[in-house]
Amino acid sequence: MASPHSSDTAPEQRPELFDRLSHEAVHTPSSGIIGIRTYAAGRKDVVPLWVGEGCMPTPSFICEAASQALKDGETFYTHQRGIPELREAIASYHERLYGRPFSTERFFVTGSGMQAIQIAVRIVAGPGDEIVLPSPAWPNLGAAVQVASARPVEVPLTFSPEGWHLDLDKLFAACNERTKALFINSPSNPTGWVASADQIRAILDFARERDLWIIADEIYTRFYYGEDRATAPSFYEICEDDDKILFVNSMSKNWAMTGWRVGWLSAPPALGEIIGNLIQYSTSGVAPFMQRAAVAALNDGELFVTEQIERARIGRTKLLDAFQGHNSVKYAPPMGSFYFFFGLEGVTDALPMTRKLVDEAGVGLAPGFAFGQSGSAFMRLCFATDPDQMDSAIQRLTYWLSRR
């Protein structure tokens, strides 16, 4: 994940301090997504589409559930695996989504989807181990692997205007005796790539044969734009309960709860004690009143999720309409997630452009290098926002492009 742009700000160097720090602490790169926000700090009138969140605050019925639980005094230490009511609500949610029963024992509440990733990585990998993942990828995946003293091995997707493509032969060839897991994020942040049902099946077959774990990040599975099915193909559709798959998920996107830091890990129930320990020794659980809010979201939030998905669909359509004629803009229509990942012909390093877009166009995008070397020519735009904001961003972008 090394990059010439691994930090957007001058590093606060203190060699005599840094000499005595762990390799992992010193060498895990800063997020390039955070970097551009830091660059733009204080600038007015920037349409902020750099991070993966919309402009809607959390629905009030969810907030009120938290406030009520606070009033009820739910402020004490609680179950490290999550309160039973939330584990049940998560199981029910999966039952509705996949039309089959799920054991509550396979769901573990975490302090964010990110923490679910951190724990999943720690479960399967340690010093000297490798985890293979398609790239461009959300930087935090590879970084979490590095923090766990392991090594992320990137397998670049291939770009074409028809779509990003994962070559399974390349993915499998990247696995060796040090490989402990495949990290599959589909629908993908940032590319919008979606693994086909056949690819999901082939990856599971390969993992079973080679005794590898799969870490499945299907957070965006309901943000799917194909017309053949309602949600993206999922390992849940074909796996057994004790398959070596760790699903990471989050309340952030579906329920507009980005800031809350509540997520979950789904794993073979036999890992219960190990996962409980890893939660205990990192944050020791999630505040019970936050969990009450998550219960409300899962049980009563379906209408809101539908609206979120529709909002993203509208944003996507607006973008594709706006850029269809632009020969200088290269992109593949995203098949899932809610990001438009695009570049300009002739530009191989998009970072300076993201800064120009902040300064000259008033649009905040994430530079593609943040998602790995294979993304350097691209920029990521989050389109899960309201139609007015999308219109404004598109108008600014197209005007800026027309004057280049």
Next chain:
Amino acid sequence: MASPHSSDTAPEQRPELFDRLSHEAVHTPSSGIIGIRTYAAGRKDVVPLWVGEGCMPTPSFICEAASQALKDGETFYTHQRGIPELREAIASYHERLYGRPFSTERFFVTGSGMQAIQIAVRIVAGPGDEIVLPSPAWPNLGAAVQVASARPVEVPLTFSPEGWHLDLDKLFAACNERTKALFINSPSNPTGWVASADQIRAILDFARERDLWIIADEIYTRFYYGEDRATAPSFYEICEDDDKILFVNSMSKNWAMTGWRVGWLSAPPALGEIIGNLIQYSTSGVAPFMQRAAVAALNDGELFVTEQIERARIGRTKLLDAFQGHNSVKYAPPMGSFYFFFGLEGVTDALPMTRKLVDEAGVGLAPGFAFGQSGSAFMRLCFATDPDQMDSAIQRLTYWLSRR
């Protein structure tokens, strides 16, 4: 930290799954504190003094600050290092406590004191490294070291009825070329041991000379029962801003916010980017509405903290009065924190007794083995609770002891 009782429940063994997990995930022991709660699950009428929390819910003005922030829509991603207002409130709190200025840049908001520990350990230690700590100690300290692929090296305190004692020569002799840090928890959970000002000075001198980091857990510093000073001796009283000290702290104890999972890390500001990264790649920050509550607690919670301390002082006095005459009970009066760590003459393994106390006396205590081999003969009782509950627990304990 190996122990014959490292899990209180039958392990959910699935060898074919466990074969492909990381060493850290499989070999980090379960918390013996959680274990006794699991043992007692569903039993009625147990006075629960096994964990480090009182019976008071979080004060309502703190809860209301969170609810108000939720109403104000503070539900989005926020600063990974913490919102400026909370970092300022933490700095001001330290200024009031130590009578000197503190830079807001040295404080980093974390998702619990536990997460502050996890990050502190990750900063200084990796595979093959060692961290030396006095024991008995809160089990999560050593476990966090193991999760980071490093090794905790315990230096036993010596027990006598006059007090637990740390032999500095032993502590220093335990440091070798693999040692990266000393983990000093004073006042101590579970023993109530407090490092003297001279010891604090000697430890800092040694760490400076040997270029070692200190991880200072002074969470209980205001729960100090000596008459010579208001708070326990602290590294803050003698260190420079760029000394290699990482202070971990928590909102949990002072402000009755155990369930909230909000804490902070205090470090040389030059580590800002590294700490920001480690927060980003574990939980990516703390919910902004939680941080607003923490601001309210720090700025307006002084009266409540004073009451918390007084409540603990009363509980301690009641215990010491009750057990003064009992020749069969061995303990040292705790000089700090809010735990009474005691054993019975002739009993070298107190775990069976903690179960008997649940079943026969209706009192929930934490078994000493959970805090390391050197604590096996003891049990930990949390006395930061209300006087009625303390009276009830003491009555039950003394009655049970009288019938032994």
